Amino acid sequence: MFSSRRKATAVTAAACLALLAPIQASVSAEPIAPAAAQELAIYTVPNTDSQGRTEINHTGAQVLSVSGGVATVEATPAQAEQLRAKGFVLREEGKVADALQRVNRGQPTPGDFPPEDRGYHNYDEMVAELDATVKDHPDIAAKSSIGKSFQGRDIPVLKISDNVGRDEAEPEILFDCNQHAREHLTTEMCLHIAKRLTDNYADPAIKAVVDNREIWVIPVVNPDGSVYDVESGKYRGWRKNRQGPGTDLNRNWGYKWGCCGGSDDNPNGETYRGSAAWSAPETAAMRDFIDSRVVGGAQQIKAAVDFHTYSELVLWPFGHTTDHVTEGMTQQEHDRFARVGGEMAKSNGYTPQQSSELYVTDGDILDWMWGRHKILAFTFEMYPASGSGVDGFYPPDEVIEKETARNDGAVDILLREAGA
Structure with a gap:
């Protein structure tokens, strides 16, 4: 996974020059954390x-x-x-x-991960990695942007398909990562998916998937927060976006927003849901992208995974209620989630459960994708299974290869299920 990383870094300046001006022009005063x-x-x-x-x-x-x-x-x-x-x-x-x-080990380099964790991709390296993938596989990979973050950074998306320049009548699947800034292992997960499905296209099993699906990969939904978390060269433990005191992007989605005690109305709270549904430009960009995949009145994205850390869980909707059968969820639909979630969890060793079994959330991506579009949507909480606290968000870069490859089977299961 990392063989091209430093080579890709060499082209970062060229790949990202177009992004720098809007970023610099729109950066606002950073919020002051409460004492x-x-x-x-x-x-x-x-x-x-x-x-x-x-x-x-x-x-x-x-x-x-x-x-x-x-x-x-x-x-x-x-x-x-x-x-x-x-x-x-x-x-x-x-x-x-x-x-x-x-x-925060070693001598920090501003704008990058702590020295012992340089195996992680910072924002510029992530963009360069996507560009290198497109350069290496132009027939099956194409990069674009779903929109801008609050501070003006692009939110890149990679499309993978055999006729990548055409919109074909094939089931689509979405993998998105890094809604929460400090969850950097998830960005590596999305990059791993992109490289595996492109570098291994000669493998008949991979080719069959790529030839019969349209696959979308968004490695960083929250670029401003992700950049800020390592901007000083040290981890800050930052979770939200960079809009004022910050909004928890995974409480800002429009389905049942703020309905059920599963988010915070205090702007300084870690689960602050924002001033209104879609008040964060990052979630609005995600909404517009997913809405744009409605073609001829039918949503083309059939399945999705939203990657987070940590706890090693496979979660499915709903988060706003502990009921299995409720408005927007029949017993048959719940049983399908449980079946597919259980199969994926068996493949990666995670624990499968309805999202609200962890705790109630509202305004999250899972509830919106299913409640609005009937997308078979899951959240994966990645490695580690448990931790001593904030340390759990920052596993050493030595685990990246193992913990991303650990989900290969689960990804394949959902790619298959998208066509069911």
Whole structure:
């Protein structure tokens, strides 16, 4: 996966020159983190269920991962006291600042990952990697942009298909990554999918898929946040976009937006849903792209995966309700999600479950893609299965190859299911 990375970096300046002017022209003053953010700590909370974890998130604290009912939670001292007053038992595991110090190893280079994690692609390298893929495989790969981020960066999309310049009557599938800025392993996942399906086109099984599908890959939905997270040469633990105090893109989608206690109305909250549905330009660009795939009244995207980290889960809609059968979801539809999700989880060793079993969310991509377009949409929470807190978002670059290839079987299953 990385053999072309440094070669691709050599063409970065040429590949990205067109992007620099709008970025520089539109960068706004960055938001100032509240003082309480400097006191964030990681806690473990035992014996939680979906309802309890949803209640934890209601306080403004954030559930980062769950293992055996034990939730790992990021919270300010005030939020921790509020949770204790509600009857939760919290054990402090350490400060977020200390965790970030542990993962920020070596002498930093501004604008790039910490030295020991240079196997990750920064934004410019990601763009260059896509350009190199198109150059190497012009007959089956084409790059474009679905729109601009808040600060003016392109949100690139790679199309992979045998007649890549034509819109054919073939099932389409979407893979998107990095809605949340600090989840950089997901960008590597999307790049891995793109390289695997193009570099291995001579493989009869890969060729059959590429020849009979139109595949869309979006490696970075949140380019501003992703850039900001490593801009200083050190990880910042940043999650949201860069619009004012930041919006959680995965709470800004228009289906059941803000309906059900699954997002935050506090702009400083980590799950802040924005001032209105689609108030973030990144989610609006994603909406417009997916809407554009309605041809002749029918949505051409039949299946999708939205990659996140971490917890090693395969999730399906709905997130806004714990009901399996409800408005917009029949028993037959739920059973298909459970069947396909279970099959994919068996292939990669993740845990399959309805999204709301983790905790209730509203305004997320899964609910919108299914509720609006009936796209067979899943979220994968990638490696690790659990972590000590913010450290879990920053696994060493040595795991990239293994943890992206780990999902090859699941990707193949969904590519097949898209044609069902």
